[in-house]
Amino acid sequence: MKVYKSGKALEHQIAQTELPEQALALWALGQEGFLVKWKQKMILFDPYLTNWVYELSGSPWSRAFESPLQPSQCLDVDYVVCSHHHEDHMDKLTLQAIGQSSKTKFIVPKAHLSLVKEWGLRDEQLIGISHGQSLELGDGLKLEAFAAKHEQFEQDEAGEHKYLGFAAYFGSIRLYHSGDTIGFPELVTWLQSRQIDIAMLPINGRDFVRNEQGIVGNTNYREAVEIAVQINADLLIPMHYGLFPHNDENPAYFVDYLYRNYPAKKFHMFAPGERFIYMK
Ligand SMILES: Nc1ccn([C@@H]2O[C@H](COP(=O)(O)O)[C@@H](O)[C@H]2O)c(=O)n1
Numbered sequence: 618m619k620v621y622k623s624g625k626a627l628e629h630q631i632a633q634t635e636l637p638e639q640a641l642a643l644w645a646l647g648q649e650g651f652l653v654k655w656k657q658k659m660i661l662f663d664p665y666l667t668n669w670v671y672e673l674s675g676s677p678w679s680r681a682f683e684s685p686l687q688p689s690q691c692l693d694v695d696y697v698v699c700s701h702h703h704e705d706h707m708d709k710l711t712l713q714a715i716g717q718s719s720k721t722k723f724i725v726p727k728a729h730l731s732l733v734k735e736w737g738l739r740d741e742q743l744i745g746i747s748h749g750q751s752l753e754l755g756d757g758l759k760l761e762a763f764a765a766k767h768e769q770f771e772q773d774e775a776g777e778h779k780y781l782g783f784a785a786y787f788g789s790i791r792l793y794h795s796g797d798t799i800g801f802p803e804l805v806t807w808l809q810s811r812q813i814d815i816a817m818l819p820i821n822g823r824d825f826v827r828n829e830q831g832i833v834g835n836t837n838y839r840e841a842v843e844i845a846v847q848i849n850a851d852l853l854i855p856m857h858y859g860l861f862p863h864n865d866e867n868p869a870y871f872v873d874y875l876y877r878n879y880p881a882k883k884f885h886m887f888a889p890g891e892r893f894i895y896m897k
Pocket residue numbers: 670674703704705706797830831832833834
């Protein structure tokens with residue numbers, strides 16, 4: 618798979634992107650990694666910018682495309698937000714490298730605070746978040762966490778959910794980044810009252826063959842579409858495809874399903890490294 622823009626050209630584009638308050642810019646970085654710029658703030662969701670999964674687990678976990686950005690190009694980001702501790706979402710090498718920044722704060726599930734401290738991130742860089750909690754992040758930016766079901770809910774001894782999704786409020790623009798999850802009725806109920814504009818959901822699905830390989834599943838393209846429809850999201854962004862061929866889905870099936878069933882529903886399918894500007 619080709620990367621649309623990467624390296625210095627992408628870094629330059631991010632720095633040069635100026636936006637009115639009612640707009641935000643999104644860059645897809647692969648899997649569930651997205652950079653959001655709004656006003657002068659930058660927030661990075663689930664960045665997997667290295668080859669750490671392959672280094673840990675070997676074949677078949679090699680990347681299908683290079684990361685559009687290197688961690689060292691993300692030192693100006695205000696917040697890195699991680700949904701759960703799977704290495705393609707909470708990547709030790711990416712976090713350690715961005716942790717060299719004196720600016721960036723890391724928002725992780727409270728269940729994983731001790732782990733990221735073991736990785737060398739310092740207390741003052743870290744913010745833990747729990748299901749049901751909201752964080753005010755300044756300038757009208759707010760983040761709210763919701764439990765996710767990476768097939769199941771999983772909680773630590775203290776009852777902290779290990780899988781989270783996030784509603785991020787950029788002024789009046791409301792974005793939901795699901796993390797890794799399947800669909801479940803409470804999720805729809807929680808999100809219906811949040812009036813989400815942009816819903817970002819995985820489409821890689823799940824099956825017993827992948828379960829037998831230790832791969833935990835997510836919403837498939839039908840479920841992603843149906844959740845977006847039920848919460849009345851304005852725009853649907855499919856994610857979690859294209860990076861690992863053995864845990865993938867063809868995004869054309871998502872487009873086909875959406876086009877046949879909800880032809881008026883807006884979506885955007887990204888190429889890695891592509892910028893998309895959303896204006897409310
Ligand atoms: N044999 C395996 C099975 C799974 N992993 C881990 O799974 C992660 C991918 O799952 P997500 O749905 O969270 O993207 C991947 O990061 C590995 O940590 C593995 O390493 N080996």
